[in-house]
Amino acid sequence: MGVYRFEGGDTVKNLFVSGHRACAGCGMAIAVKLILEAAGEDVIVVSPTGCLEIVSSPYPETSWRVPWIHSLFENAASVASGIEAGLKALGRKHEAKVLAIAGDGATADIGMGPLSGMFERGHDITYICYDNEAYMNTGVQRSSMTPPGASATTSPAGKVSFGEIHPKKDLASIAVAHGVGYVATASVGYGLDLMRKVRRAIDHDGPSFIHLHTSCCTGWRHPSSKTIEISRLAVLTGLWPLYEVVDGEITDVKRLPKRLPVEDYLKTQGRFSHLFRMEGGEEIIRRIQAIADANAERFGLDLEG
Amino acid sequence: MKLRIGAIADPGTSIVNRTGGWRSEKPLIDHSLCIRCFNCILYCPDSAVKYSEKEGIYFDYDFCKGCGICANECSGRAIYMVMEEK
Ligand SMILES: Cc1ncc(C[n+]2csc(CCOP(=O)(O)OP(=O)(O)O)c2C)c(N)n1
Ligand code: SF4
Ligand code: SF4
Ligand code: SF4
Ligand SMILES: [Mg+2]
Numbered sequence A: 001m002g003v004y005r006f007e008g009g010d011t012v013k014n015l016f017v018s019g020h021r022a023c024a025g026c027g028m029a030i031a032v033k034l035i036l037e038a039a040g041e042d043v044i045v046v047s048p049t050g051c052l053e054i055v056s057s058p059y060p061e062t063s064w065r066v067p068w069i070h071s072l073f074e075n076a077a078s079v080a081s082g083i084e085a086g087l088k089a090l091g092r093k094h095e096a097k098v099l100a101i102a103g104d105g106a107t108a109d110i111g112m113g114p115l116s117g118m119f120e121r122g123h124d125i126t127y128i129c130y131d132n133e134a135y136m137n138t139g140v141q142r143s144s145m146t147p148p149g150a151s152a153t154t155s156p157a158g159k160v161s162f163g164e165i166h167p168k169k170d171l172a173s174i175a176v177a178h179g180v181g182y183v184a185t186a187s188v189g190y191g192l193d194l195m196r197k198v199r200r201a202i203d204h205d206g207p208s209f210i211h212l213h214t215s216c217c218t219g220w221r222h223p224s225s226k227t228i229e230i231s232r233l234a235v236l237t238g239l240w241p242l243y244e245v246v247d248g249e250i251t252d253v254k255r256l257p258k259r260l261p262v263e264d265y266l267k268t269q270g271r272f273s274h275l276f277r278m279e280g281g282e283e284i285i286r287r288i289q290a291i292a293d294a295n296a297e298r299f300g301l302d303l304e305g
Numbered sequence B: 001m002k003l004r005i006g007a008i009a010d011p012g013t014s015i016v017n018r019t020g021g022w023r024s025e026k027p028l029i030d031h032s033l034c035i036r037c038f039n040c041i042l043y044c045p046d047s048a049v050k051y052s053e054k055e056g057i058y059f060d061y062d063f064c065k066g067c068g069i070c071a072n073e074c075s076g077r078a079i080y081m082v083m084e085e086k
Helices: A027-039 A051-057 A074-087 A103-108 A110-121 A173-175 A193-205 A224-235 A281-299 B039-043
Strands: A043-047 A068-070 A098-104 A124-132 A182-187 A208-213 A244-246 A248-249 B025-029 B049-052 B056-059 B079-083
Touching: A027 A043, A027 A051, A027 A098, A027 A124, A027 A193, A027 A224, A043 A051, A043 A074, A043 A224, A051 A068, A051 A098, A068 A124, A068 A193, A074 A098, A074 A110, A098 A103, A103 A110, A103 A124, A110 A124, A124 A193, A173 A182, A173 A208, A182 A224, A193 A208, A208 A224, A224 A244
Parallel strands: A043 A068, A043 A098, A098 A124, A124 A208, A182 A208
Antiparallel strands: A182 A244, A244 A248, B025 B079, B049 B056
């Protein structure tokens, strides 16, 4: 399997160019830049409707320097499947790898069926879900990836509500259950780890899936300078475990010398601020801590027990 | 505007959109503190941090939106933000 090295300096490929309209400090924009840096030029990328598509392709401009196509909101996995099948039929599969880069709403909500079909048919596609934990492009509506306790415009915190109440869907396990050979979680806060995983996913034959956590400073409500720091805190508190699943076996878990309390993550963002103000907020924070503790138990996150 | 078939755009054309005008603060660097870790290049959302052997780290102010990530992630604390004056 390929190992990706970031040489930095003046060797960067810059396949996702400047001039895109993402908010200052957008985590997704950083992630996409790094994905292409690791993937290289020989890829065809599909993106559904969402922030990524909107900020990178106001006609007649595009920020992409690789072939890129916009699908509908719901069918990135189907369009990617068609491209891969087409390359195969034309005997041109060796020319490019197919990548889908899609939001959490496009993946875990409306595009779940098409993704399941793509996995089932065994297409050689790397599908990356950038998870900013809501429908950001349309104004921060909750998705099935919005975490418990977060306020979104359709799950607002208020007198009788602490915000979102449902747990996040476990997308990695859904992919593993389909028999997908390479599955990983990643975070924009760990750029080199992300690039290494993208390389592995692309080099893997057949479908592969990366669930990528990317902070959205606008929707999560934090200063634009803190995007990377806060994404890292999700990992360091155990709320976003980093691991790979190769042929069904969990491998390469990022272990934590000293796991931080979830408050360290929650208090950095406006979407959780009500938990620290409202009566009963501590109980919700306790429940969020229980999620981190369960992750630690399941993945063996704590270096010292 | 005339749409081309399939609404095809030429690669990398968003470069005409100078996002530097969005900025309210801008990054500056104290070169003596730079340890060449390249975190700034890695994490700039707008690919506005550049490097050359001769000049070291420098910024492309045509595109820098002033988010402050490069300063926040700088291992050497070499990058700092100042209020933009126009
Ligand atoms: C069938 C359909 N329903 C609704 C929309 C409106 N819409 C556009 S983007 C979007 C949300 C995208 O959310 P996500 O996939 O999480 O991407 P993000 O914007 O957060 O990056 C919605 C609801 C649409 N374009 N098509
Ligand atoms: S709303 Fe969030 S995800 Fe969308 S461009 Fe802005 S920071 Fe990025
Ligand atoms: S302030 Fe933000 S946009 Fe400007 S160079 Fe630094 S990281 Fe890039
Ligand atoms: S992040 Fe700071 S120390 Fe590292 S290369 Fe950039 S300016 Fe130098
Ligand atoms: Mg989203």
